[in-house]
Amino acid sequence: MSLFSRIPHIPTSDELADIVYSQLKKIRVNAPPGSKIRRSELSLLKTLYFRQFRYFFKELQSRLRKIVNSFPIIDALHPFHRELIDILIGLDRLHISLSRINNTLDVLQSIQKSVSRKLGICEKASEAKRIRNEALGRAGSCIKDLKEPLDDLIDIKIKLAQIPDFKLDAPTIAFAGPPNAGKSSFVSIVSTGKPEIASYPFTTKGLFCGHRYHDFIQVQFLDTPGLLDRPLDERNTIELKGIIALKHIADIIVFLFDPTPEASLPLERQVNLQKEIKKIFPETPIISYINKVDLI
Known part of the structure; x- marks a missing residue:
């Protein structure tokens, strides 16, 4: 198996947005069977939004980490592979694209912590809706900003497939x-x-x-x-x-x-x-x- 064959499908930023946002609509909050307790709109919204965000950020971050971790650690590669990657792609280009995704992961983590804190202390349903929309908007901007590095990594993956899979430890x-x-x-x-x-x-x-x-x-x-x-x-x-x-x-x-x-x-x-x-x-x-x- 080729060293670079484990790199998974890399979605475009639009594909990534479709995946994570489409699932939000399927997340519901239902009262437990037999429950006679009427929950307030605020309580229901908070429960719903916490579930949505738990899924949203986990899924988004998991997919991005999978992309980053699927690429080999350059310093650990055989000199033959390092030189070919530098010729075909440019080591700096690969490093910059992966770094931008890692930076986005940090930003998403910060947004997740912020929205969880704000939702936890908000006291009005309208405020909860505003917090949700604001957080999804910020996350959406992060995904849009990933267009260039994701497109770049898609091209890099194609070029990596051209590198031959020799037995580098064989005479x-x-x-x-x-x-x-x-x-x-x-x-x-x-x-x-x-x-x-x-x-x-x-x-x-x-x-x-x-x-x-x-x-x-x-x-x-x-x-x-x-x-x-x-x-x-x-x-x-x-x-x-x-x-x-x-x-x-x-x-x-x-x-x-x-x-x-x-x-x-x-x-x-x-x-x-x-x-x-x-x-x-x-x-x-x-x-x-x-x-x-x-x-x-």
């Missing part, structure tokens, strides 16, 4: 080299099962991911089509950052050379590409492998 071998050098075939051969395509937001082709057990340790193999297969001067800034993020998971890089006349890149450009990759991954061992020698 990982990434394959690089020109297109059609045989990288995906190599991954298929060394993998014990059928490799899967893992989405990666910086390439439309996804990452070709396979696994193999070695002495009870699962080793992960990654082919990186569209990433480590062409000169870096052909990349935009976002693509370069996506490539750099791989440094957090690639323990070894195997660079496949294609020496055949049909190679997509001349051999000299393949050598230059390998040098560029070494600069990006200065601390990652890079193994050179000449493929297709039988076709020369």
